[in-house]
Amino acid sequence: MMSSDIDAATREAANALETRLLDVMGGESWSHIEPGQILDAENLLDLYGEDVRARAFVFDGPDGDLCLRPDLTLSICRYHLTQRHSEREARYVATGPVFRRPLSDDARAGQFSQISCEWFGGGNPTQIDADIFARTQNALLETDCAIKVKTGDLGIIFSLIDAAPIPDRWRARLKRHVWRPHRFHSLLHELSEGSTNEAGRVAFLKALGGLAPDQARSAVAHMLDLSGTEHVGLRTHEEISQRFLEQAEDAQAHPLPREIVTAIEATASLKATCADALNRLHTLAQETALGIAPVLAKFEARLTALERLGIDAASLPFDGDFGRNLEYYDGFVFEITAPDRAPVTDRAIQLAGGGRYDSMLPAAARAFGVAPPVATGAIGAALRPETILAVSG
Numbered sequence: 001m002m003s004s005d006i007d008a009a010t011r012e013a014a015n016a017l018e019t020r021l022l023d024v025m026g027g028e029s030w031s032h033i034e035p036g037q038i039l040d041a042e043n044l045l046d047l048y049g050e051d052v053r054a055r056a057f058v059f060d061g062p063d064g065d066l067c068l069r070p071d072l073t074l075s076i077c078r079y080h081l082t083q084r085h086s087e088r089e090a091r092y093v094a095t096g097p098v099f100r101r102p103l104s105d106d107a108r109a110g111q112f113s114q115i116s117c118e119w120f121g122g123g124n125p126t127q128i129d130a131d132i133f134a135r136t137q138n139a140l141l142e143t144d145c146a147i148k149v150k151t152g153d154l155g156i157i158f159s160l161i162d163a164a165p166i167p168d169r170w171r172a173r174l175k176r177h178v179w180r181p182h183r184f185h186s187l188l189h190e191l192s193e194g195s196t197n198e199a200g201r202v203a204f205l206k207a208l209g210g211l212a213p214d215q216a217r218s219a220v221a222h223m224l225d226l227s228g229t230e231h232v233g234l235r236t237h238e239e240i241s242q243r244f245l246e247q248a249e250d251a252q253a254h255p256l257p258r259e260i261v262t263a264i265e266a267t268a269s270l271k272a273t274c275a276d277a278l279n280r281l282h283t284l285a286q287e288t289a290l291g292i293a294p295v296l297a298k299f300e301a302r303l304t305a306l307e308r309l310g311i312d313a314a315s316l317p318f319d320g321d322f323g324r325n326l327e328y329y330d331g332f333v334f335e336i337t338a339p340d341r342a343p344v345t346d347r348a349i350q351l352a353g354g355g356r357y358d359s360m361l362p363a364a365a366r367a368f369g370v371a372p373p374v375a376t377g378a379i380g381a382a383l384r385p386e387t388i389l390a391v392s393g
Contacts, residue, residue, distance in 0.1 A: 010389075017143065018095060018115060018385045024139040025117055025383075030093035035075035037097070041065035043367045047074060047360060051325045055100040057110070068099035072116035073328075073357075073380050077364045080120055085365070085373040089121035115383040117354075120361065121375030126298050128379060129332045129356060130305035136352050136381045137311070140336055145392035147351065148339045151274065152322030154178065155295050155331040155356075156267055156281065163290040164260050166191070179327045181268070188264060191256040263288045267320045274303055275314035302332060323355055328363075331356030332379070338391045351388050354381030 006014070041058050044067050048056075057068040069075050072094050084090055098114045117135075122128045133151075140147050161174050170191055177184040263284055270277055278299055285292050306313035323333035333355030337348035356379040365372045 006386075014113065014385050014389055017389050018113075020142060021115055021139045021383055021385060021388070022093065022095075024142050025093065025115070025135050025381075026091070030091045030117060033076065033079055033092050033094050034096070035069075035072065035079045035094055037069050037075070038066050039069055039074060039078075040367075041067040043074065043364070044070070046367050047328055047364060048326070052100070055103075057099050057101065070100050071098050071382060072096065072114055073118060073382070074364065076116060076118045076380075077361060077378075078368060080118075080375075081361070081365050081368055081370050081373060085371060085375075087121070088374050089119075089123075090375060091117070091119050093117045112384060113386050115385060116380060117382075118378065118380040120373065120378050122377060125331075125356070125358075125377050125379075126301040127305045128377075129302050130309055130311075132354060132379050132381050133332075133334055134306065134309040134311055136334075136354060136383065137336060139383065140351055140388065143388055143392045145351070145388060146339050148337050148348070149316060149334065150319055150322055150337075151316050151332070151334045152319050153295070153299060153332050154323050154329055155298070156292065156320070157264065158330060159292040159295040160260070160264050160267060160290060163292055164256065164264075166256055170256070179324050181321065181324055185265070188256065188261050192258055192261045259288055260290070263290065270318065270320035272318055273314060274299075274316045274318045277318040277320070278303070326355075328357040328360040329355040330359050338387075349387060349391060350384065351391070352381060352383040355379065 041056070042064065044056055045053055048070070052070045056070050058065050059067070076092050076094055080087075080090055080092065093115065095115050096113065097111050099111050102110050117132070119128055119132060137147070137149065157178060158175060161171055161178075164171070174184065174187060174191075177187055266284060267281065270280060272280065278296065281292075281296055281299070284290075285296065303313040306316075322335070323329045333353075335348075335353040336351050338351060356377070358377050361375070361378045362372050
């Protein structure tokens with residue numbers, strides 16, 4: 001469904017709802033801006049996850065591919081980095097249309113309205129996390145629509161990877177695939193003990209890893225020449241050789257302990273109330289002796305901050321796997337949906353969602369070719385006023 005035509009009465013009601021939502025979200029405490037609707041497609045590919053990239057509207061530009069913004073976050077980041085990057089703390093709100101190709105079974109329009117609130121910097125991240133969540137939930141409750149909440153924290157998986165006794169190269173590979181759960185699962189087992197039955201291949205790689213770098217490269221080149229291999233897919237002879245050498249280094253390293261694989265997978269599959277999840281994660285940390293106490297302390301501090309804001313934080317649903325569909329999230333994440341499923345599909349109707357993305361702001365600065373921001377840390381929330389109107393009306 002591509003149409004986004006709205007009659008005058010519906011637009012008036014949507015505008016009134018938008019005003020109410022903005023008032024609860026903080027009103028004048030945010031800087032109201034109007035970021036551009038067009039982005040460089042290369043930046044989108046670098047900073048968003050596969051799900052959003054696949055649904056972006058991309059078109060030719062004079063100097064490369066461009067795309068319509070799939071949400072407001074990156075456009076607001078661009079505004080901050082190019083206009084006010086020297087500020088140690090900044091809060092922005094923007095409203096307007098965003099554009100995503102509907103899925104094959106999706107009844108939603110390819111264009112819809114969004115309210116986006118982004119908070120950069122600030123001295124107490126856990127308090128800010130709680131504040132953003134509480135404002136978003138309260139804004140929805142003000143509309144009298146029923147809601148269903150889900151929370152998560154990708155920082156826990158990243159902390160487990162950081163605490164694992166593995167080469168930095170493995171750590172980088174695992175982090176790169178956190179947002180691709182199936183590949184992440186496969187990679188965990190590839191790097192763990194007993195992950196392959198290919199004894200001959202492993203023996204070859206270990207032998208290769210024991211050679212001096214020049215000897216190892218010559219050995220691989222000779223093997224490829226003997227097999228007549230020049231290309232594999234789009235990879236060149238040199239790229240194939242480099243991959244063999246990386247695998248040889250992997251074969252020389254100590255494998256990823258099974259108990260750490262189990263701990264990471266147990267965290268990803270954890271579904272419980274926040275209070276229960278925190279207790280289980282403390283137990284897991286004690287059993288594995290992995291140094292994840294700091295991220296669990298942040299989890300606990302966030303629950304305390306939410307309780308002070310009147311939220312029953314202990315009972316909030318926690319899903320250890322949630323948030324792995326959007327590549328820039330790296331900490332606390334949340335989603336608020338309508339309790340009922342969409343009539344045509346089994347997909348939940350999203351009303352709002354958001355999360356922390358501390359690493360994206362400096363990455364966006366590099367992508368846009370501007371100075372890194374002074375503000376460290378970033379979290380945002382997005383609300384869908386048209387969808388909220390439809391379920392609350």
